[in-house]
Amino acid sequence: MYKTKTKELIYNIIKDSEKPISALEISQFLKSKNKNLHKTTVYRTLEKLLDMDLINKVNSVSGIVFYESLDEHHIHIECSKCKLVKCVNDQEIEKKLYEIEALIKLKGFKVKQEDLSFQGVCNSCN
Ligand SMILES: [Zn+2]
Ligand SMILES: [Zn+2]
Numbered sequence: 053m054y055k056t057k058t059k060e061l062i063y064n065i066i067k068d069s070e071k072p073i074s075a076l077e078i079s080q081f082l083k084s085k086n087k088n089l090h091k092t093t094v095y096r097t098l099e100k101l102l103d104m105d106l107i108n109k110v111n112s113v114s115g116i117v118f119y120e121s122l123d124e125h126h127i128h129i130e131c132s133k134c135k136l137v138k139c140v141n142d143q144e145i146e147k148k149l150y151e152i153e154a155l156i157k158l159k160g161f162k163v164k165q166e167d168l169s170f171q172g173v174c175n176s177c178n
Contacts, residue, residue, distance in 0.1 A: 058089065062097045063106055063121070072110045072118030072128070072137045111167055112137050125149035128169035133177035137169075 065078055073081075075094055082089050089097075098119060101107045110118040110128055114135045126141045126149075153163050 058093065058097050059100060061087070062094065063101055066101075066107055066119050067121040069120070072120040072139065074116050074118050078119075109165065109167075110137060110169075112169070113171055125153075125166070128167075130169055130171050131174035131177055132171050133173055136174050138174075 061082075062078060065081055066073055069077075075091070075098060078098075079089070079091060079094055082094075098107070101119075102109060106122060107119050108122045110120060112118060112128075112130050112135065113132070114130070116135060118137050120139065124141065125146045126139050127145060128137055129140055130137045149166070149168070153166070156163055
């Protein structure tokens, strides 16, 4: 019972976040809600959610790993100064990404992780 609740709790934080969120940010958020979970518990829960295909891992150039709830195909833009990562969603992009995946399939591969990202500088750092 407790485990399911932890999974739900962390999944909801990721789902409600308007940007990809790191494990550290998840821990800090939990702390601010007076729900202290051990770092190991947070990581273990994230692994479980990844296994269940409920969330997606976003590797950034800065080395920080972000998590987001799995929805449509999209790309990411990362600020090289403050390390903020944002999602760029667009129907045309999504269509293209499905086409790319289909092309990859023709080469005999099944895509397990897709991570298309761009680097730039965000408005607050500019
Ligand atoms: Zn920035
Ligand atoms: Zn995203």
